[in-house]
Amino acid sequence: MARRALLLMVLLLVPVLVASQDEALFDYHALDLEMLITNRFELVASSSGFYANSVSALISWYPRDDYRQEAEYISTVPEADFEDGKGFFFEWQKPSKTSFLIEQSSRIKAKNEIQKITGKVEFPIEELDPYYSDYLVPMEIIDINDDIRSLASSLAKGEDDLYGVVFNLALWVQENVEYDLSTITADASQKASWVLKNRKGVCDEITSLFISLCRSLGIPARFVTGISYSNVNLQNDGWGPHGWAEVYFPGYGWVPFDVTYKELGYLDAAHIKLKDSLDAKEVSVNYSATGSNLEIKPGLLNASVTVLSHDYLVRPLLGLSAEVVVPETGFGSYNLLIVTVKNPNNYYLATKVALANVKELDIDGSPFKQLLLKPNSEQKVYWLLRVGSRLDSRFIYTFPLRITGERGEQAETRFKAERDGKLYSENYMKLFIEEEQAEQKPYSDFLILNCSASKSKLFLDRPVTINCSIKNMGDRTLRNLEVCLGNDCVSSMLAAGALANYTYSRRFDTIGVKNLVFSAENELVESSYYMVLESQDRPLLEIINITYPKSLSYDAQSQIRFFLKKKSTNAPKNVVVRLQHDFFEERWEIGELSQDYDFTVAIRGDNFRLGQNRFNITASYDDEEGHEYRMREEVFITLDNPTFWQKIMVWLNGLEHKINNWF
Template sequence: MYNWRDVDKVTYGYTSEIERKIKPVIITSKELYPFDITLVTSEVRKYLQPTIHVDSNHPKIQELARNLAKDEEDLWKLVVKTALWVRKNVPYDLNTLTAEATQKASWVLENKKGVCDEITALFMALLRANNIPVKFVYGVSYTNNPLVPQNWGPHGWAEVYFPNHGWVPFDPTFDQYGWIDAGHVKLQESDDPEVKSIQVTWRGKDYQVNLGNINYKAHIKQSGNVYNSNVEIKPTVYLTQTGLDSMNLIIVNVKNKNNYYVATNLMLGRVNEFEIIEPRENFVALSPGEETQIYYTIKLKPGLDPKYTYQLPIIIYNEKNETVQTSFTANKQSTKLDYSDINKAKAILNEESIKPLSETIKLNCDAPKIIRKYENPTLTCNVSSDGTYYFENANVCLFQTCKEISFSTNEQTTFPLILKTGKHDLRITFRHEKASKSQTITVEKMDIPELILENIKNPKKVKANELFNLNFEITQKSYAPPKNLSVQIILPKKTQVMTIENFNQKIPLKAEINSDELRSGTNKLYLILEYDETSKKETIIIEKEGYGALEEIFYGIGNFFTSIINAFTEVFS
């Protein structure tokens, strides 16, 4: 209580230091839905009733709640499914703060927007409509959202009742399902968002009191460690190499390695060279030990330079910033995927998880990794099972080419490989009414290496004893890179040799030459490329201003003595 006398304006408040230690509520076993609500206490049952803002008796809310609960027997998964529906369909919108009061859940459902109190109110209404007790929690929370520059502010979230575990926190605004972080400071709980944690009353004679805004100022003094989700995330790509302007499918296998339920939001990182078609993020709710598979569809942006091969990273991360990566490459020679290809790929992958005997099938296909220009090898596929079922009239397909097989333990089939130059992801599928399996192997069809010399730049005339540069570029015109590449620059008096390793597409080179290595007058220089038992030659003409006949005499004498020295060296060696 505060007391003032004879004041026109006063600012008051209090300071507290709060230590928050958060431990997630561990739900290790399935709780059935629906449960017998008569077995819970009257104190819990009061959080089932409709209120002013949680109007769970509204017909549209009840209809949506029934659809969400249809065929769901797992209470935890139904609560998460409800939170995800609200999260995906009701964006956070600060414009609703301009309203005179918090909007009802039915208004939020109708208008598809709201702030934390209103988003939570709709979440609560849908749960209460499905006979699940839920309470509103009011407090302050920390956020790094740029819309909240002071980082701390009032916030509302929910606690849901689980018969065997008690009250479990859920924050659909912050994507925290079954847990909340230590930045949530709880001040009060109620059955409706309208009840606030701070109420002001006053007593006095002949006073008119006008209340100003309540301001929160907070900062973090110390923070601890973030809980590891212990969720295994393994991303792969449908094609490890695609054409330019192609689509691709990102496949992520997710496994809950905990002995309790978890929910996580997996997001695909943005990359300049491609756009994310669908979705930007995937919410995954997993029971103990459960595995699932999620997908992201991407499309390369137009305008990528066909002269280059692009290495494109795939980055998957969650709300705790746990990150995994893979990558794929894109160039003009490789296969292009469109929407129909992506849909077919998803259908086959989904079949594997649905059909009952998919786990019994092993598909092992093999082919040479490198295929030379005039080679036409075969792809060999072995399909095996444990022998408990006879797979009759099954199909093994390489893209659209299919072969029918029947077996109980093992069968082999082959496909001829007639491919264009470039790297190819060969997608092989086994399909039967009881099982499906797919495999991708990568092969590379080579052509004959071809290089060209271009952009040769040299002076037309040089003076005696002058240093000058010979500049040129080597460009790869073929798909196959050269092997054993060397460059010879043959001068009248000397030969320079360059050995080039790890050649890639194009390389600029520069040779420094002393004009004393030329003869006076007109000189022919030869630029020779040698690689893969192939050679290419370019002739360069340079005029040297020199000493004329006298220089040639000295040059001849020098060659004479050099020959004598070389002869003696050979004899004595």
């Protein structure tokens, strides 16, 4: 019998997972890549009399530098102006042609690197730099509705570790939303709410839903556009446009999460980041033209990538060990594979492990397991196995079990089965599965929590009213229900079908994004609602560094120069700057003051009054509530020693000014 058993074991080893050559591209630590982006567009006459004064195009796609990617060079044809964060600006003055081709070539080194989060980041994020508040706002595609909020809250239940919450959100999207290129979504980007309802989408839409879930919990997240390699769609040698997400971890920065590729907290080296944005619908090329009777016919943005070289295969980061509950079973019996995954590193690792399929052995559930390991920790994963019941009774079967990690980690074990072997039930094997999840409270699904604030943005030390409600949709009375907004808690009773309202007042003495948690819990239920408020300082600007001559002769010229500086975190709105003199005025409309401005105004002595001339520099602006503010500075310049005839000219100038004002 021993010889026959050995023969069957060798035959059963054949189906173990074998990596293809294409898959090896994902497994290199670093790739040297050459990328060419091209775009052809045309001017089209809309009617007779067509002509063009100028044509321009702004390409916002270009390789970005970050912790895992570096552009060694970027060049364009024709030559273009570059502005960091915006892209390459191409311009043609009085063009004689109507067809335009622009090219951007670059060489990039991309790495398969973990963004190392070495310590626990508390969830919810109670204090967030207001700079990141834009990454919490619902957008056209990355929208947020009650269903998204409810799902996100349920997935975050009981978690106080930000990485754990983000991992749970990503895992749910992976397991519950189908990647489907056959739908209309391949050409038309759908809203995150649509994706949640229909449970299908392409990479952009799957990513949009993940970002929406994050934002609904007060977790900043943004959309990333780039190029990646896929061995599923081999058009263009497998390289094509792709979308993934980045999530902000306070104290660490932006961390990549590619839910479509199941790469959480890292990216393989075959990802090229080209742009990040607030929404998934931002265009990659902006065209403009001046002239008459013309239209722009945009063209597709095409990208091709060549792999120039690579370094070593990624190295194992985890330890794997495997065992089975029983070494021998009978035909038709259950067995349990227990794999211990150990993270010896001082940072979080989200990883996948896979069990190779073995003939005549059924795996209950997916052969893939995805898990999050905290620094210097270990976890167990389980596969429930069942031996085929119709095996040849003449043989003893040996089942080899091989487990692999995504960075080459491996573990092996085996067990035997024969006709007269002992039979083990499914329930018996489940006794060996350690319960690592928190106790579930199914009645929580009948509890609906909601909150709204009188304002989503408020000024420091200004109160905001928060109205919250709890609806008991079940058939049981909830007693000793602890209802809290943060640490402000009361004990309540909520009858079946009842609605309870709670009103709170809050004020904040520090600026930033505030994540408030409204929760309800007793022995039957545990539910939370997350709400984001932004505390702002009042907008403030100042007029500084004013330079001007103390005096000026009648026939001389000079200038007044000054700077407008934003002093607050909150940007002043509807900014209007004026320089006023009795005889003239300069005026500038800025809108929102997001940066400092430098003003230089030419002045001439023949526009002055006799003696001392006063110049008023004023800046008026609004806050988000429509309140108006005004800043003013004065400078005085003396008309220096005018002659008799110059005095007459000054007097006539003043007279003309008065007459004009009368009419």
